[in-house]
Amino acid sequence: MDLKEIQNLIKFVSNSGVAEVKLETGDIKITIRTTLEGNSPDITYVQQAPMQQPMAAxxxxxxxxxxxxxxxxxxxxxxxxxxxxxxxxxxxxxxxxxxxxxxxxxxxxxxxxxxxxxxxxxxxxxxxxxxxxxxxxxxxxxxxxxxxxxxxxxxxxxxx
Incomplete structure (x- = not known):
């Protein structure tokens, strides 16, 4: 998921009137929270899940x-x-x-x-x-x- 898709998702969620949306795809987790009154800005959290590393020499x-x-x-x-x-x-x-x-x-x-x-x-x-x-x-x-x-x-x- 690129930055443009994330920005479009934020706009869609803020216009839809939904208070919170969580999205998980592969190793990316996104949580978008909005307020119904519209007094505070949108908050977006993007986390990347840690990858399992093979044991080295x-x-x-x-x-x-x-x-x-x-x-x-x-x-x-x-x-x-x-x-x-x-x-x-x-x-x-x-x-x-x-x-x-x-x-x-x-x-x-x-x-x-x-x-x-x-x-x-x-x-x-x-x-x-x-x-x-x-x-x-x-x-x-x-x-x-x-x-x-x-x-x-x-x-x-x-x-x-």
């Missing part, structure tokens, strides 16, 4: 931030013996390298220094996050395909 590895400080306030004393592995960047957290591959790690998995734990996608680059310690995964704190913040806890690891 994995980018260079990024070192993992490991915190030995006190765990998150919501954690109990029971969790204080574990090391929290945090996200080194803002992005989208993925537990597997691609949709058809198995998870990198599960709860109970033994990990060694240098093992890939997850992928964080930032600006279309897929960064492998490696373990900087050896141990056992006790808890995975983030759901697959969830957005993560910088320094957000991702895993609890028992180093013993």
């Amino acid at each position: 994995v980018a260079p590895q990024v070192p993992l931030a490991v915190s030995t400080a006190a765990p998150v306030a919501a954690a109990t004393d029971e969790n204080s013996k574990y090391i929290t592995i945090k996200s080194p960047m803002i992005g989208t957290f993925y537990r597997k390298p691609s949709p058809d591959k198995p998870m990198f790690v599960e709860v109970g998995s033994s990990i060694n220094k240098g093992d890939v734990l997850c992928v964080v996608e930032a600006m279309k680059l897929f960064n492998e996050i490696e373990a900087e310690i050896s141990g056992k995964i006790v808890k995975i704190l983030v759901d697959d395909m969830s957005p993560v913040e910088f320094d957000q806890p991702l895993f609890l690891v028992d180093p013993s």
Whole structure:
């Protein structure tokens, strides 16, 4: 739908006396609202639906931030013996390298220094996050395909 068609649609709706019209075609959504008194101007919202992007090749590895400080306030004393592995960047957290591959790690998995734990996608680059310690995964704190913040806890690891 081009700009001329949208302008014609706005004129038609304002002349028809209809208060609101919603139109969805493919990846474009248009909402046109008018007032019956005609005191305020027409409001037009045009949104383009996000497109599904295929997963790209994995980018260079990024070192993992490991915190030995006190765990998150919501954690109990029971969790204080574990090391929290945090996200080194803002992005989208993925537990597997691609949709058809198995998870990198599960709860109970033994990990060694240098093992890939997850992928964080930032600006279309897929960064492998490696373990900087050896141990056992006790808890995975983030759901697959969830957005993560910088320094957000991702895993609890028992180093013993």
